Amino acid sequence: MGIEVRAESFRLAEVFTISRGSRTEAKVLTATVTRGGATGRGECVPYARYGETLESVAAQITGLPGDITREELQEALPAGAARNAVDCALWDLEAKRAGRRVWDLAGLPAPAPEITAYTLSLDTPENMRAAAARHAHRPLLKIKLGTPDDMARLEAVRAGAPRTKIIVDANEGWTAEVYSDLAPHLVRLGVALVEQPLPAGGDGMLAEIARPLPVCADEACHDRASLAGLSGKYDMVNIKLDKTGGLTEALALKQAALAEGYGLMVGCMVGSSLAMAPAVLVAQGAAVTDLDGPLLLAEDRDHALRFDAAGVHPPEAALWG
Secondary structure (H helix, E strand, C coil), X not given: CEEEEEEEEEEEEEEEEECCEEEEEEEEEEEEEEECCEEEEEEECCCHHHCCCHHHHHHHHHCCCCCCCHHHHHHHCCCCHHHHHHHHHHHXXXXXXXXXXXXXXXXXXXXXXXXXXXXXXXXXXXXXXXXXXXXXXXXXXXXXXXXXXXXXXXXXXXXXCCCCEEEEECCCCCCHHHHHHHHHHHHHCCEEEEECCCCCCCXXXXXXXXXXXXXXXXXXXXXXXXXXXXXXCCCEEEEXXXXXXXXXXXXXXXXXXXXXXXXXXXXXXXXXXHHXXXXXXXXXXXXXXXCCHHHHXXXXXXXXXXXXXXXXXXXXXXXXX
């Protein structure tokens, strides 16, 4: 009985770039909990933006008691990657020991496929237009922005995929003035929403300026405690399990955000199908699903999630839950 953690990496199909940098592989931590002859698994992606490293998150996990319960875990660790991996592993363990699916244990309806966004990496306008054209068959494209050349990139993507729904993610890269200048053009080009245009903690101007299209809180929203600081500034929240600290808090945040009138987006870090599997449950009925991590990989887990024209499908029991 105990909790084990190991670092793993998955090669990306292409170099993936956002305003903060580029990567060629997804580096993840896999938590494994074994009790009573059954084993549960969960995956997290430590994120430097939140002060996390593979080493610091692994230390948090290995410092936990081997017999910790899911309820005790919520108090033992803060919201973040470490709690996410263990929380999801405990859900998986509970499902395997009970011989039932996680959604049944959580009192949720059986999940269905959800259309997911596909993210275009930050690149030159010419390359982004070409990438958009290659993926113009997809119903929803997400564009990483947050640089001085954003307008040219956005125009290029729209030209490459003239009929596809588009959302944009500035990754905290704009000022209030830049966003106000860009917003009319975002509307003109049919952008459906913008994620985190201003830095979290420096986003007060969102309550003062016009928001002609929905603004979604990403870095500004981690768990239910975040909601109090979003009022009047955001229209939607992006729920990511690596921010909430697992499925338990993600489901609670979903309920609380809906009760306060926020639209829902369910997103991810760049990880494998094991990281996306529990998020598929949270994504049920969300306005926007962004669980394309496995689509960006050159390699994935066994029993990987299935993606097709209907979207991302719920996980097989052999993968998780």
